[in-house]
Amino acid sequence: MLPIQKSQHTYRTLEEIRQRKDELLDQMQGDSKQFTKLWNQVFVKSENSSRGDYIASLITNSVTVIDLFLLYRKLKRNYGSIFGKKKK
Numbered sequence: 001m002l003p004i005q006k007s008q009h010t011y012r013t014l015e016e017i018r019q020r021k022d023e024l025l026d027q028m029q030g031d032s033k034q035f036t037k038l039w040n041q042v043f044v045k046s047e048n049s050s051r052g053d054y055i056a057s058l059i060t061n062s063v064t065v066i067d068l069f070l071l072y073r074k075l076k077r078n079y080g081s082i083f084g085k086k087k088k
Contacts, residue, residue: 011017 009020011020
């Protein structure tokens with residue numbers, strides 16, 4: 001999160017308020033462009049992925065799914081009442 005800058009400005013005319021408004025608008029547009037640029041960098045798709053990278057990601061995802069299944073099974077066995085099953 002960006003730090004909030006609080007500054008004390010004393011405005012004497014309506015023109016000073018308009019100038020400050022324009023400055024803030026420019027600053028917000030610049031921040032918006034920077035945010036968009038950073039956001040797009042997060043979701044960059046790799047163009048140079050090889051078949052080995054594909055297989056490695058497939059194995060990693062498979063291991064994650066198996067791990068989640070085993071965790072769910074263990075939790076259901078130990079805490080079945082949370083999942084709607086009554087303990088005997």
